Amino acid sequence: MTDPITFDDFYRSAALDFTPHPGEILRRRAVATPDLHGANRAWQLVYATRTGRRAPIPASGIVITPDIAEPAGPSPILLYCPVFHGLGGRCAPSQLLAGEGTEPETGFIATALERGWTVAVPDGVGVGMTGLGPHHFLAGDAAAHAVLDLARAVRALPELDATAAPCAAWGYADGGRAAIWAAEQRPHYAPELDLRGVAAGAVVADPGALIGEIDGGPWAGLALAGLIGLSRAYPHLPMRHLLTDEGHDTIERAQELDAARLLVAYRNTALGRWCEREDPWNDPMWCYALANETSGREAPQVPVHLYHGIEDTLVPVAMGRSLFAEYRTHGVDLSWREYPTSHTGAATDGAAEAVARLADYLQRRPDGTGATPPRPQTT
Structure with a gap:
């Protein structure tokens, strides 16, 4: 039986007969996200990115706007980096969020939408697109490029007034790894992006x-x-x-x-x-x-909030502490929080502070010298 998602023509890969700019939108379509509280309009995107070796490759993702009555200017963009979903098959977040299955991170995404943020979720290099797999799991450069190029694509969406919108990144486990690699790579890969800060939990740093x-x-x-x-x-x-x-x-x-x-x-x-x-x-x-593939070799030029569960049996808390110490030696603007719980427990327990930290980062000016006027938030 043909898999209706894997063989969706929208996600079918075709040989690129040109070299698109990173972040260039190759295809887009409006979709519904019926199981996502606080969502308004949404689009699945196929956009151009680069592998870790800088070879052009199409990638997919989804962009979701918040359901707010009168937004005061362009919504900030949250780049939500999902946990590892798999190497292939019916697992791309952009497909699951569009009513095709159960996306386990809808609660975290809904929290961001309730803040009035536009949320962009990259599937990652090799996930979702037919014929381009398997997923480049644990490859930091590829993950960072997919995140940063999706931010570029969101800024170019004609339906959104997002050209100058500030953005932030959030992720957990392998998603946290993608978020911090995006912060490390942004100064030389996508310096034009107004990335204000990162929240990352249980980072797979080594x-x-x-x-x-x-x-x-x-x-x-x-x-x-x-x-x-x-x-x-x-x-x-x-x-x-x-x-x-x-x-x-x-x-x-x-x-x-x-x-x-x-x-x-x-x-x-x-x-x-x-x-x-x-x-x-x-x-x-x-x-x-x-x-x-070790993290911490380059210093993010934005604030970073790290968090971890003390009882984490998958990604040891020592790995998070080591990354925190490494960033501190580089002078990164840091915060750290430990929770007396497990890997999955810290994902839930750390979410509220992660969002609060990101909200603070988004209020700051790009040069970090002060705060922008607060944007009204819905409740």
Whole structure:
């Protein structure tokens, strides 16, 4: 049976016979978001972005406007970076939010809409678009480009008066990683964007350390997803040279799965099962790629709020503390909050402060020297 989402012509990839500008809108269509409280108009977009190697590639996302009666000028843009949804299949947030399924982060997005913000959600490179997968999971540059180029696309939407709208980024786990990489990359990739600040929880700041921790355990499917995503993001390197024939077959199957099916199918399974050595992530080629994916090597030039659960068994709180310390040595405007709860608990418990921090950042002038007049908010 044909999958009505995967084979939607809107998301079908076509070879680019030109080199579009990053953020250029290639296709758009109005959609409804019936399960999203506080939403007004919405559009699915296919826009131009760049891979981590700067190759042009189409990506998809969704833009949702708030249901407010009389907006006082252009709405601020929140770039909401979703958690890992999967390597392929029916999992792109832009599709799930448009009434095609259940999007697990609707509550967080609705909170932003209630603030009067326009919310833009990138699917990520390799997700949603037919024939371009698998998702470049854990590839920081690609994630940052997808976020920043969606902001460019929103500013160009003819239905919105958003050319000069300020923006902020928010995400959790891999979404938090995308948000901070966007902040790190913005000065030289998209300097024209008025990014005011970032809130990021449980940031996957060191994928190499994380893969080593979760491999063979209940989250092992994410380790396999990382191997697949990074090998896709580094096509110029022989990243799959350690795989056995069974390993190649496993990857062919896994790269079509969403996050839930990955976690079930590969629970408590070690990567070494499909490789010629038991610790493939310690191979020199993989060490190079994973070292290149650590966060904190560049300093965001905007305020950053980090938060984490002390009892997080997926992304250890030590990883968040280390990123905070690294940013502090670079002089980044920082705040930090720890919650006495789990990975999923901190996502919920930290949301209110994250939104409040972002609201404060959006009030500031681009040079950070003061505050803009507060924009009326609906209740």
